[in-house]
Each structure stands twice: as structure tokens, then as C-alpha cells.
Amino acid sequence: xxxxxxxxxxxxxxxxxxxxxxxxxxxxxxxxxxxxxxxxxxxxxxxxxxxxxxxxxxxxxxxxxxxxxxxxxxxxxxxxxxxxxxxxxxxxxxxxxxxxxxxxxxxxxxxxxxxxxxxxxxxxxxxxxxxxxxxxxxxxxxxxxxxxxxxxxxxxxxxxxxxxxxxxxxxxxxxxxxxxxxxxxxxxxxxxxxxxxxxxxxxxxxxxxxxxxxxxxxxxxxxxxxxxxxxxxxxxxxxxx
Amino acid sequence: xxxxxxxxxxxxxxxxxxxxxxxxxxxxxxxxxxxxxxxxxxxxxxxxxxxxxxxxxxxxxxxxxxxxxxxxxxxxxxxxxxxxxxxxxxxxxxxxxxxxxxxxxxxxxxxxxxxxxxxxxxxxxxxxxxxxxxxxxxxxxxxxxxxxxxxxxxxxxxxxxxxxxxxxxxxxxxxxxxxxxxxxxxxxxxxxx
Ligand SMILES: Nc1ncnc2c1ncn2[C@@H]1O[C@H](COP(=O)(O)OP(=O)(O)O)[C@@H](O)[C@H]1O
Ligand SMILES: [Mg+2]
Numbered sequence: 001x002x003x004x005x006x007x008x009x010x011x012x013x014x015x016x017x018x019x020x021x022x023x024x025x026x027x028x029x030x031x032x033x034x035x036x037x038x039x040x041x042x043x044x045x046x047x048x049x050x051x052x053x054x055x056x057x058x059x060x061x062x063x064x065x066x067x068x069x070x071x072x073x074x075x076x077x078x079x080x081x082x083x084x085x086x087x088x089x090x091x092x093x094x095x096x097x098x099x100x101x102x103x104x105x106x107x108x109x110x111x112x113x114x115x116x117x118x119x120x121x122x123x124x125x126x127x128x129x130x131x132x133x134x135x136x137x138x139x140x141x142x143x144x145x146x147x148x149x150x151x152x153x154x155x156x157x158x159x160x161x162x163x164x165x166x167x168x169x170x171x172x173x174x175x176x177x178x179x180x181x182x183x184x185x186x187x188x189x190x191x192x193x194x195x196x197x198x199x200x201x202x203x204x205x206x207x208x209x210x211x212x213x214x215x216x217x218x219x220x221x222x223x224x225x226x227x228x229x230x231x232x233x234x235x236x237x238x239x240x241x
Numbered sequence: 242x243x244x245x246x247x248x249x250x251x252x253x254x255x256x257x258x259x260x261x262x263x264x265x266x267x268x269x270x271x272x273x274x275x276x277x278x279x280x281x282x283x284x285x286x287x288x289x290x291x292x293x294x295x296x297x298x299x300x301x302x303x304x305x306x307x308x309x310x311x312x313x314x315x316x317x318x319x320x321x322x323x324x325x326x327x328x329x330x331x332x333x334x335x336x337x338x339x340x341x342x343x344x345x346x347x348x349x350x351x352x353x354x355x356x357x358x359x360x361x362x363x364x365x366x367x368x369x370x371x372x373x374x375x376x377x378x379x380x381x382x383x384x385x386x387x388x389x390x391x392x393x394x395x396x397x398x399x400x401x402x403x404x405x406x407x408x409x410x411x412x413x414x415x416x417x418x419x420x421x422x423x424x425x426x427x428x429x430x431x432x433x434x
Contacts, residue, residue, distance in 0.1 A: 040363070042406060188374060204398040205391055208366035209374070215356065223356050225364045 003030040003066065004196035005054055005165055010063035012049050012219075023049040025219045027063070031198055033164070036191040038207035039200040041216030047200035048169055050216070054198060055088050055167045056080050067165060085114045088165040089158025093173035096154045097142040103129060104138040107157045116161075128156040132186055148179030155186055159195065166190055166197035172206055184209040243335055244276065245284050245293075249310055249318040250342040252294060256309035259285055270341050293317055322354055325361035336397065340404060351408055359401045366394045 012024040023046045031037045041047050052058040053065060056072050065072045067083060075083070097106045108125035112118060129138050132152045142150055151171065158166055168187065172180035188209050191197050199210065207213045215223040244266075251257070251265050263281045285308055288294040293314035296306040310318070322343060326335050336358060343349050373387035 042402060185374065202402070204363050204366055204395050205370075207363060208370040208391070210367070213360075213363050213367070215360065217352070217356075223360050225360055225367060 004033050004068060005029070005031040005198065006066040006069075007050075007054060007060075008064045008066070010050075010053060010060045010065065012046070012053060012058070013061045022219050024053070024060070027219075027221055029054075029198075029214065029221065031196045033196055034191055034194055035212070036188060036197045036199065036210045038210035038213045039198060039216055040202065040204065040207045040213055041200075042202060045216045046219040047202075047216055049219075051167050051169050051198060051200050055090060055165075056084055057090075082114070085110055086161065087163055088167060089155075089160075089163040091151070091154050091158045091166070091168040091171045093170040097150055097157075099142050102139050102141055103134065103145065103153045103156075106142070106153055107160050110157065111161055114161075124161055125156075128160040129153070131159075132156045146179075147175055148182060151175060151179070151183050152186065155183065155190070159190055164195050166195045168197065168199040170201050170203075171199060172201075172203075177205075180206065243321065243338065244280065245288055246318060246321045247338055247342045248281070248284055248288065249293060249314050249321075250346060252308060252310040253315060253318055253346060256307045258305045258307055260305065262308070266342075269344070270338060288314065322349065323357050325358050336400075352405060355401050355405050355408075359398055362394050362398050362401070366391055366398070369394070 007027050007029045010024055010027040010029075011022070014021045014023055027050060029037070029039075029050075039047050039050060049058070053060050056065065056067070059073075067087065070083075072080060072083075097103075098109070101109065104122065104125045107128055108118070108121040111121040111124060116124075126135075126138060129135060132155060134149065134152055134156065137145060137149060137153075142153070145153065151173070155171070158168075166187065171187065172183045175183065184206055187197060187199060191211070199206065201207055213225040214221055247266055247270070248262055251262055251269070257265075259281050260278065262285075263276050263278060266276055266281075285294060285296075289296060289308075291313075292311060294308050294310055296308045298306075322339060340351070340354070343351060343354060369387045369390045373384055373391070376383040376387065
């Protein structure tokens with residue numbers, strides 16, 4: 001498998017001395033094109049830290065991160081910033097849309113930051129919104145959208161242009177189960193469309209949309225599921241029976 | 242629920258008498274599953290027949306037999322602890338018993354026992370989700386059945402998570418501090434009544 005996202009021996013220590021926290025210890029994780037990996041673990045197990053390090057928002061204390069086969073540690077600050085703008089989409093539970101911008105403006109923001117002209121950006125932004133079933137909502141402000149619609153706009157923003165790395169932290173946050181499922185269907189189809197994705201969550205129902213579930217405990221990967229064989233019937237017992 | 246395996250678990254802590262096993266079993270499982278004496282002895286006989294436990298000769302003065310676990314019994318116990326139950330059946334009772342009886346077993350990493358089961362149930366959930374993801378919009382029945390399965394399995398995973406975090410916070414207790422005779426009937430009535 002070609003690794004689009006690759007963590008090699010990644011550790012993260014916050015603080016020092018008595019206040020030292022080992023948030024991650026020796027993490028190896030590879031996510032390929034078209035693969036959606038869920039990282040499950042209790043609160044404080046290091047899920048968000050793993051995601052911010054994979055997304056180049058933070059540096060590991062030890063180990064290496066590669067995106068598209070390129071070592072982040074060997075890239076200049078500018079190159080890393082460009083990578084974040086062009087290749088990586090982030091979806092977070094709270095930190096989401098800017099209240100003063102419409103849905104379309106929120107989606108095209110990363111493109112415009114990347115220097116794409118506003119007309120071209122608008123075309124790409126509308127495409128992303130249509131793909132997520134938000135045609136007709138482009139010019140609404142976040143407070144004119146439901147929670148589920150807002151989160152779909154956030155996903156549109158994460159996928160706009162040709163972003164092919166999707167990182168989501170508890171992406172269905174406070175959504176009810178129908179909207180949560182809709183969000184997961186979108187992330188799933190994004191993966192099938194060639195995106196490499198990591199979702200971190202403590203919720204097994206969300207995690208079950210992933211191709212592979214990795215279990216984190218006290219900053220370590222302690223286990224992972226097998227890639228599920230294709231499922232035909234509910235009456236057939238699960239893959240590992 | 243698996244009485245034979247629960248008895249094996251108790252015997253793995255050391256040889257003991259049949260009556261004592263019954264007391265221990267009830268105390269350890271929150272007195273939720275009463276066992277009668279006859280059940281304990283037939284189970285022990287079957288375990289002995291299968292070579293999983295062995296017993297002393299009955300004392301000449303009619304004193305009770307002491308039972309102890311054999312190597313084969315220890316292997317059987319380890320296999321049971323690490324083998325998830327059939328997810329096609331409501332698995333929780335056996336799972337709860339498994340965790341309760343192994344709480345104080347030496348040499349058993351309970352987090353690992355919990356994780357084996359967590360992985361198994363999450364894999365079963367992936368299986369159901371795959372089916373749901375492929376169900377067409379007009380296949381309401383299939384989606385509903387998949388949802389029911391998912392919520393059932395999710396409840397087990399949540400219980401495993403809760404158990405894991407309780408275990409992490411539990412005070413360290415020595416094996417000989419097991420409170421066999423603590424009165425639990427009142428609690429039983431409120432939790433399970
Ligand atoms: N910026 C930080 N400074 C110090 N400690 C941190 C910081 N971020 C996270 N931590 C600690 O690292 C550990 C893992 O945190 P986090 O990755 O947020 O876990 P999760 O997302 O699984 O709840 C926790 O103990 C947390 O307190
Ligand atoms: Mg977090």
C-alpha cells in the first residue's frame with residue numbers, strides 16, 4: 001500500500017520534569033489512498049495529538065511524519081504551510097466555520113488563502129457544496145444552517161480543490177444519529193473517491209464506518225481491527241468469529 | 242453464562258471445597274446469579290471427568306473433597322477468557338461474568354481481556370455498518386435491523402470502555418481481601434430488582 005499519511009515511531013511529550021506528559025509513544029501508522037482509518041480511545045489517550053501531528057499542525061518530539069511520501073521535517077516552513085493549505089483538510093468538532101462568512105465563502109477560504117482567484121475559487125467551492133448536497137445553501141451564513149448542514153459545509157471546506165488528506169476530530173460532535181450517519185457516509189465516499197482519511201473518535205458507531213480501527217491507550221497503539229471481509233448478510237457472524 | 246468456566250477461574254486461585262466455591266461465586270458476581278449446591282457438584286464432576294480439575298479422596302471421617310485446577314483446566318480457562326462469545330447471541334451476561342471472576346486473578350491482564358472483546362465487537366459493528374452503507378434507500382427493514390444490531394453492540398463496547406476506566410481508577414486490593422460474606426442483598430434488590 002502507498003502511504004499517503006505515514007507516522008513512523010512518533011512520540012510526543014508535553015511539558016517537562018514532574019509535569020511531563022507522554023501524549024504519544026512510538027506510533028507507527030500508515031494510511032493509504034482510499035483508506036479511512038478510525039483512531040479510537042478514551043479521553044486523554046492522545047487522539048487529538050495524533051491528528052494534529054499527522055496534519056503538521058504540531059511537531060512530534062520524536063519520530064517522523066510523511067505526507068505523500070515527503071518528510072515533513074525536511075520541508076521548509078513555507079512548504080509545510082502550502083501542504084496544509086493544498087493537500088490537507090481538517091474537520092474539527094468545535095473549531096469550524098467563520099460566523100461572518102457565508103457557506104461558500106467558508107469553503108473557498110483555503111483556496112483564496114492559497115492565491116486562487118476568487119472566481120475560480122467560487123466555482124470549486126460550489127462544486128464541493130453540491131457534492132455534499134448543499135446546493136441552494138451557498139449564500140447562507142452559518143447561523144442560518146442546521147448543525148448537520150454546518151458540519152457538511154466544514155467537510156466541503158476540508159475537501160475543496162484537490163485535497164486528498166482528510167483529518168477529522170470527533171466530526172459528528174453533537175449531531176444526532178441521523179446527521180452523524182450522514183456525515184460518516186460523506187467521509188466514507190470521500191475515501192472511496194481517493195482521499196486518505198483519519199477520524200479520531202471515542203464512538204464505536206462512528207469508528208465502524210472506517211476500513212480499519214486503531215485502538216489507542218495511554219498514547220500507544222495497543223490493537224487494531226482486521227480489514228473487514230466484504231459483508232453480505234447480517235446473519236453471517238462477524239469477520240473474526 | 243458459563244458456570245464451569247467461572248468455577249475454573251475461582252479454582253485457579255488455589256484448591257478449595259465445593260461449598261466454598263459456591264459462596265465465592267455468588268459473592269464475586271454480585272449475588273446476581275444464584276447457584277444451588279447440586280449445580281456446583283454436578284459441574285465439578287463434569288470438570289473432573291474432563292480432566293480440567295482433580296480432587297482429593299474424600300476424608301475417612303466424611304470431610305469434604307478439595308478440588309484443584311489441572312494444567313488442562315488452566316489452559317481451558319485462558320482460552321475462554323480470550324475467546325469472544327458468539328456475537329449472534331446476546332453476549333453480555335457471559336462477558337460480565339468473565340470480567341467479574343477475573344478481577345482478582347493473578348497473571349490476567351484485564352485490560353487485554355477487555356480489548357480482545359472490544360476489538361471483536363467493533364469488527365462486528367464494521368460488518369453491520371458495511372451492510373447498512375450498501376443498503377439501498379428503499380431497504381428500510383435492513384437498515385433498521387442493522388441499526389438494532391449496531392446499538393446492541395455499541396452498548397457492549399461502551400460497557401467495556403466504562404469497565405476499563407473503572408479498572409484504571411480502582412484501588413489496589415490484595416487477593417485475600419475478597420469479601421465473601423459481605424451482605425449484598427440490599428444492593429442486588431436496587432440494581433437488579
Ligand atoms: N498542549 C498541551 N500541553 C500539555 N499537555 C497536553 C497538550 N495537549 C494535550 N495534552 C495532554 O496529552 C494527553 C493526550 O491529549 P489528547 O491528544 O487531547 O487526548 P484525546 O484527544 O484522546 O482526549 C492528555 O494527557 C492531555 O492532557
Ligand atoms: Mg481529543
